[in-house]
Amino acid sequence: MYRVLVVDDSAFMRQLIKSILEQTGMFSVMVAQTPLIALDRVRKFKFDVITIDYEMPYMNGVELIKKIKEISDSKILMISAYTYPGAHTTFEALSAGAFDYILKPSTQEEIKEFESELIKKVTAACKEYRIPQITKAVTDDIKDFKMSVEDNLIERAKAAKVVGIGISTGGPPVLEKMFKDLKKDFSIPVLVVQHMPPNFTKPFAERLASITSKCIKEAEDWEEIKPGCIYIAKGGYHLAVEGKAGKLYTRVLDLEKIKSHKPSAEILFSSIAEACGKDAIGIVMTGMGSDGSDGILEMRKKGAITIAQSEKTCVVFGMPKAAIEKGAIEFVMSPHEIVGLLNML
Template sequence: MAIRVLVVDDSSFFRRRVSEILEQDPLLTVVDTATNGQEAVEKARLLRPDVITMDIEMPVMDGISAVRAIMKATPTPVLMFSSLTHDGARATLDALDAGAMDFLPKRFEDIARSKEEAILLLQQRVKTIARRRAFMTPRATAPSPLRGRSTPVGSGSGVVGRLASTPVTSVAPEPVVDRRSLPRRSGKHYQLLAIGTSTGGPVALQNVLTKLPANFPHPIVLIQHMPGTFTTAFAARLDGLCQIGVKEAQDGDQLRPGHAYLAPGGKQMLFEGRPGAARLRILEGNDKVNYKPCVDITFASAAKIYGGKVLAVVLTGMGADGREGARLLKDQGASIWAQDEESCVVYGMPQAVAKAGIATESLSLPLIGEAIINEMGG
């Protein structure tokens, strides 16, 4: 049975372009289009599509408000289209907080080297997130309290202040973690926490990192597949929400306990030095590598510097990035965890690690933050 898609955009040209691309795949069918967010909410209720593609800026009702209303009434996987600008990044992150599953740039040439590659990517993304429809439940609409520092870094009128004050829609209420269900503490001594993720990662990382205390005893590196214009805004958002410090990594950053370093989009993040005095190297991405940043590259570099004193966690994401880097870490004695299928937006990267027999634990997302504290201290 074909996957039924509702295409939402105020541009008739873009609606037609997206519809034509999707209709080229025999497994996809466009059941209707909508010109604004209010129309999208009404047609989602009437047509019950399997996936909705959604613009952000539209008249009558914007895309973020529409996503929030759809998730409350008729939860449906939503793929957002965004501009690759700082404001576009902030709006896209708001849409993901509201319940959207994934995003793509509106300029397809920004994500693909050819027209054919862009077409396949859009079709693949729609088919992938469609699989999550059966797992979706209505979301709460009340904003969640911020769990981070009482005074966000920067003024209220600055980027961080604006991001930190953005209401965050959460699945409510998140169950209280029964510590008896956490993995038994291994007794290993750690020096680094490394987390790799892709599709669904922004929300998953927020879920995990907001649970870590300010006195978390180890540095943290984050590798999220994301464009370069997005990682600055995403790091700032996390910094405002979390008790730990979060920043976009810069070349030469010295790793400090209780701080997380997000790999810049379009580049690769490696380590140099020795444990306890390691620094980050940020290098230009090689076009021969599919992912920039690449989880495999950062994990492999961590294996060289930290050996087995790493806890590596692979969260939701498409593809298999992280599997080979995790294998190198495990060969050194590191601990490897994967997010479980039920709590993933896309069970690709974690599945690759689990199927290869590399992961020692497969954990539900709500458990992972507490499990990290239990294993690593803090």
């Protein structure tokens, strides 16, 4: 049985999270109403997962995460407010060491969704979560980075009109690092589907732009795709690429969820396959589930370069694994190797 610590100054939230997890029969749950009590619990007991609210007495959630990380290797799930300021604090929590976040419910309908997401994410933290490391190729039939540089990969990559990225759990810190390391004069536009709710994608884009000093923005409908710009899919909408009169444009589409996601990487990759054919790069990265596997397979069938993040560098290997198993991936690389390739273009 997995052990979970719930840290929240709200008695209602403590009991809600405790009851949701305990009814699965998989978790033994302890609670703490203040950060000071939480630190005492962490010193005395070992927990697989710790859920933390942001607004608490004595210290906020980000400060508590940093202190816990000094004394424990427990995985931390942030309980976030569904607000613009809540988004900014969530990204701080992810940078401080939280592996993921979940939105705090405010209605009865949201409680049902919260229950499903909580069980899924805490279970994933216990069973699938890993501390990212550097790895080589996953299988013999997929070329590793050194091999790929020796063939015509660079020439193929230079012809790319866009780079598409699908990413989920563990994504924000990885994207921060990758875009920060991307060379200043990198000219190929990048489109990103990062699974996030509506109020989070704009502050996420603003944070990335501030940290990297690059052109990074939340995508708008019918926006001409410009060289060197990075477009983040808008939460609650799908992001697609459409060609018109020799130019490429972003499309922001209000369609049904795909594989429980909106935005979904399936739409992005499929549209890139249609609009750009072989002249594109598709990258599927850390995340739970299989989003993007069908779309990136379409890209590979059109001759585009398709890359999956390597297993040991993923927080959760679900999305890359699904794409690899479907035969959609040509290369497996670490984020460092992906940036290395892009910086050669």
